[in-house]
Amino acid sequence: MTEPALDTGPPVDTTDAEALRDRALTTLTTARERTTLLTSCVEEPDLTAQHSPLMSPLVWDLAHIGNQEEQWLLRAVAGQEAIRPEIDSLYDAFEHPRSERPTLPLLPPAEARLYAADVRGRVMDVLERAAFHGTRLTEAGFAFGMIAQHEQQHDETMLITHQLRKGPQALTAPDPEPAPLFTGPAEVLVPGGPFTMGTSSEPWALDNERPAHRREVPPFYIDTTPVTNGAYQAFIEDGGYDDERWWTAAGWAHIRQHSIQAPLYWRRDGKQWLRRRFGVTEVVPPDEPVLHVCWYEADAYARWAGRRLPTEAEWEKAARYDPAGDRSTRYPWGDADPAPEHANLGQRHLRPAPAGSYPKGESPLGVRQLIGDVWEWTASDFLPYPGFQAFPYKEYSEVFFGSDHKVLRGGAFAVDAVACRGTFRNWDYPIRRQIFSGFRTARSGAV
Known part of the structure; x- marks a missing residue:
């Protein structure tokens, strides 16, 4: 050799x-x-x-x-x-x-x-x-x-x-540990002010995560946990897919053209909803984060709920900002690498954990499940940070920048820890539903 x-x-x-x-x-x-x-x-x-x-x-x-x-x-x-x-x-x-x-x-x-x-x-x-x-x-x-x-x-x-893939189950994994019904606050106030977004020091961070830069974010409220199947069913039952008020023009045209009435893999069976998950059909669990929704669906739900999707900067501040030290940490729980008690990562399970799980993984502000479980749609287009430099090739990030792609954050149960950080950026077309995508909502806060 x-x-x-x-x-x-x-x-x-x-x-x-x-x-x-x-x-x-x-x-x-x-x-x-x-x-x-x-x-x-x-x-x-x-x-x-x-x-x-x-x-x-x-x-x-x-x-x-x-x-x-x-x-x-x-x-x-x-x-x-x-x-x-x-x-x-x-x-x-x-x-x-x-x-x-x-x-x-x-x-x-x-x-x-x-x-x-x-x-x-x-x-x-x-x-x-x-x-x-x-x-x-x-x-x-x-x-x-x-x-x-x-x-x-x-x-x-x-x-x-x-x-x-159609056909019998080929993959198995244990379910996440059962969690008591989350009874904490529905939302958390993230204080306004500057914070450091992105990174210049994480050695394996990819080009679109760089460089670190200061970003000013007004105060806002963000959901403590991702939106659940149960909450999303309320949107469906209230006629959310049939009410044009909640949809962008492009989103309304898309769901009408493709006759979309529920998240991907869901079907109604009498009064209950079923879903297909890796070859198994099961009742949709109400306390899990909703999965397999596109950006248009996430945005419509947020409008219906009187809220909005968080911007990418808001999401990252909620996930990384530690007010006690006025600094940005690597992960919501601090600087330590992810461990099983922090987040649902690495295909350890084949489903999201119940909303409110992993209290040891919450941010200093009290936001949970920002890493793992489901990718979270944000309101932001995929754009370069100030001072961005493509490395080691333009095709990793640069060719995707623009308004065609929306940013997702946080990683899902299907994501390994090596490919997931508080600064990690994912992106996709707003119509994509086959990805392991969910969301949480936000609203602007008082000054």
């Missing part, structure tokens, strides 16, 4: 280097274990089939994960020759839209697995010798963190595909 052409420069402390190596190894291994689970729990026909034109075949995601890892860690970081340059274009997400990918000469499952395993074996050799200094790609192990996040993001995408 070609010797890795790792960067030279001032060495980092040996202890720090070993800690970075261990972190990179752990996150890459965790991601690969999840990828293996998601691609081994069904037979080959389900791997090669396209279960929705919105999604790739699972086997495409598998080889794409290996190809991105090869391009960034073996070629860009280690300077190695391409293993299979002829497949680069097949797994270029911008060259082929998802709807066309089943027509491509993709690697069959067995070959895709061998390719991804070959890449990973070589990456382990590179990681063992990495110096973690010299360029922005290698500084603090950024490239390894970027690839771990990339794989986990595709694992989330594959989990979405599993939810879309």
